[in-house]
Amino acid sequence: MEINLVVVNVGNSRVAIGSFVAGELTGDVERIAVVRREEWAQAVERAWQRISGRENAAIVAAGVNPDVQSALSDVVSERIDRRVVWVGKDLDLPIKVLTDEPEKTGIDRILNVAAAYEQTEMETVVVDAGTAITLSACNDAGEFLGGAIAPGVRMQLDALHERTAALPLITTEEFKAPDEPYGQNTKQAMLHGVYHGIRGMVKEIVEAYATQMGKWPEVVATGGDAQALFSGWEIVTGITPDLTLYGIAKAYADHHIKHDSE
Ligand SMILES: Nc1ncnc2c1ncn2[C@@H]1O[C@H](COP(=O)(O)OP(=O)(O)OP(=O)(O)O)[C@@H](O)[C@H]1O
Numbered sequence: 001m002e003i004n005l006v007v008v009n010v011g012n013s014r015v016a017i018g019s020f021v022a023g024e025l026t027g028d029v030e031r032i033a034v035v036r037r038e039e040w041a042q043a044v045e046r047a048w049q050r051i052s053g054r055e056n057a058a059i060v061a062a063g064v065n066p067d068v069q070s071a072l073s074d075v076v077s078e079r080i081d082r083r084v085v086w087v088g089k090d091l092d093l094p095i096k097v098l099t100d101e102p103e104k105t106g107i108d109r110i111l112n113v114a115a116a117y118e119q120t121e122m123e124t125v126v127v128d129a130g131t132a133i134t135l136s137a138c139n140d141a142g143e144f145l146g147g148a149i150a151p152g153v154r155m156q157l158d159a160l161h162e163r164t165a166a167l168p169l170i171t172t173e174e175f176k177a178p179d180e181p182y183g184q185n186t187k188q189a190m191l192h193g194v195y196h197g198i199r200g201m202v203k204e205i206v207e208a209y210a211t212q213m214g215k216w217p218e219v220v221a222t223g224g225d226a227q228a229l230f231s232g233w234e235i236v237t238g239i240t241p242d243l244t245l246y247g248i249a250k251a252y253a254d255h256h257i258k259h260d261s262e
C-alpha cells in the first residue's frame with residue numbers, strides 16, 4: 001500500500017504538520033503556535049494539496065491537547081471535507097504499552113518510542129525536549145515501559161523570570177550552552193542552571209534505566225530544544241527532529257497492514 005499522508009502532531013505549544021508522499025516525509029515540517037489557528041489551518045490545507053490526488057490520501061493526527069485537537073477536526077471537515085484519522089482512537093497504537101493506564105500515557109511519548117524502536121530494535125530511551133521534557137523507555141521487544149516528565153526549557157526560563165523580582169527573561173534564541181565556566185552574571189548563571197540541570201537529569205535517569213535494563217540503551221532525542229541541549233553530547237546517540245510524525249505514519253501503516261487483509 002502506498003503511504004500518502006498529511007501528519008499532524010498537536011502539542012501543547014505548537015502544531016507540527018508534515019506530509020508523507022509515497023512513504024517519504026517530503027518538504028518542510030511546519031511548526032505553528034497552537035493559538036495561531038488560522039496559520040496552522042492554512043498549513044494543513046497546503047499540506048493536503050500536495051497529496052490530495054494520490055492513492056489512499058488521508059490526514060492522520062495525534063495529540064495531547066484536546067481543545068486544539070477538536071479545532072483541528074473542525075477545520076479539516078469544514079475546509080477539506082475530510083475526517084481526521086486519530087491515532088489511538090481510529091487506529092491501534094503501534095506498540096504495546098505497559099504503563100498502569102495506557103490511555104493516560106501521552107500519545108506523543110508512545111509514538112516517539114514506536115518510531116525510535118523501529119530504527120534501533122533494542123532497549124531505547126527517547127528524550128523529547130518540548131513544552132515538557134519527557135523520557136520514555138522501551139525494552140528490547142519494543143514495549144513501552146514508562147519514563148519521566150519534567151518542565152521544559154521555555155517553562156523553566158519563564159518560571160524563573162515570572163516568580164522572581166530580579167531574574168530577566170531569557171529568549172528561546174538566547175538559550176544555548178553556557179560559555180562561562182562559573183556563570184559570572186545572572187543570565188549565564190540561569191543558563192548553567194537550566195542547561196546543566198536538564199542534561200544532569202537526563203544522564204541520571206538514563207543511568208538508572210540502564211541499571212534496570214542490565215544494558216546501556218540507545219538514547220534518541222527529539223523536540224524543539226533537542227539541538228540546543230544535546231548536540232554533540234555523548235549520552236545522546238542521535239537527534240531526530242520529527243520523531244512523533246514518523247510515529248504517526250508508522251501507526252497508520254501498521255494498522256493497515258494488520259487490518260486490510262482481514
Ligand atoms: N521557533 C520556536 N518557537 C517556539 N518554541 C521553540 C522554537 N524554537 C525552539 N523552541 C523551543 O521548543 C520548545 C517547545 O518544543 P516543541 O515545539 O517540540 O513542543 P510542543 O510543540 O509544544 O510539543 P509538545 O507539547 O509535544 O512538547 C520550547 O521549550 C522552546 O524553547
Ligand SMILES: CC(C)(CO)[C@@H](O)C(=O)NCCC(=O)O
Nearest residue numbers: 064104105106107108109132149
Ligand atoms: C507530558 C506531555 C505533556 C508531553 O507532551 C504529554 O505526553 C502528556 O500530556 N502526557 C500525559 C501524561 C503521561 O504521559 O503520563
Ligand SMILES: [K+]
Nearest residue numbers: 011128130223
Ligand atoms: K513534542
